[in-house]
Amino acid sequence: MGMSVTISAADAQDAEHILKLQYLCYQGEAELYGDWSIEPLTQSLDALRAELAEGHALVARLGDEIVASVRGRADEAGTVHITKLIVHPRMRRHGLGGRLLDAIEKHFAGDPDPAAKRFQLFTGHRSEANLRLYRRKGYAQVATHEIGPRLTLVTLEKAA
Template structure:
């Protein structure tokens, strides 16, 4: 895939492409649970635009095309809630989801002082859960939503500055 995919903040102009990609990406999720009424498939363009205005939304672009996206917002207690990590089916398995997740974590830490990250995944979405675990997320709760679907909540704390980095900082300022 190379370095041709760029990640940046989404703008209103991207809203329609994000929504189309969201509809495409969540079809498999809906099929997995036999529920086509899930929020990602019923979200309206107006609602997405409102989300763009208040939250932190990133897009991955390949030329003019939006091929991935992720969203996050930080609650008053410093918990960053990350959601709607989507990657175009033909771009999957190339590390783009990982790049998007790392990018939103960094942005939420820098711009909004996130103290921990939280996200929820359907219990059957094993690939997604595996991805999050490999990036340091730990399952903390499972909650039934319907007879067919339980949501697994995973959390991660930002890595503290390592001792080595702190030592180097002191050495530099001494």
Template structure:
């Protein structure tokens, strides 16, 4: 059975949050910091994101096995919290979720996301999908974030006929 990507329902919030906690354990271990935002987010905060973000899920039957969030601000789609259940990682589901979010915000001039500088698998995936480094930001002695961007289809500089 192939996972199906769809808009998250409000009733999915608890399952998304549980999957988020599971998926970010490896990131927390990598940075020796279990207080990272994805692990401290509460259900109320996630529910409030339904008002400001597009939240997509990947379902395998009734089980939520992946998710991603996006928000359009000033023609830039900010993508975050891409998660895939550990048992399904490396099978292209993260790519499908990112593609679905980019498609959802097809009018964006660019897409932006970030990950930790030690998160080699994430960096590999994003670069493979056309994202390039934009800037870095030090959060703590253990954590440096790498922001990456990808030009959108509607970006005038990409559609130049000269």
């Protein structure tokens, strides 16, 4: 075993691997909410490639295998929108999600154009593990948005 996980910027060649991991990781969310039509499960490879091109993505590798990823993009007002923090089910509960969150924040905190003023992300109201992680990392709830009878999105934010 003895391999360590490394975190680096994702590139275009990683898109297909990220999409497969995303599909695997969001199965639990789909089951939790009884909805397999959620965007992470229906996103196309072309849409993912476009998302990677317009923002910044990180991947965590165990050897050559991508085992986790996160994406972010900054808007002109200085809000960094962090999305799709995913960790392979067998790699969960080892601090990898927290490491990726720290790394994406650090990337945008060091980017002066535009200067990051706040970090923002969202998750479903029943996604307790996600909510615990985000709160532990200093995020506080700033809004909720009811998507339907089974899902309310919780938006969390912290200052950069």
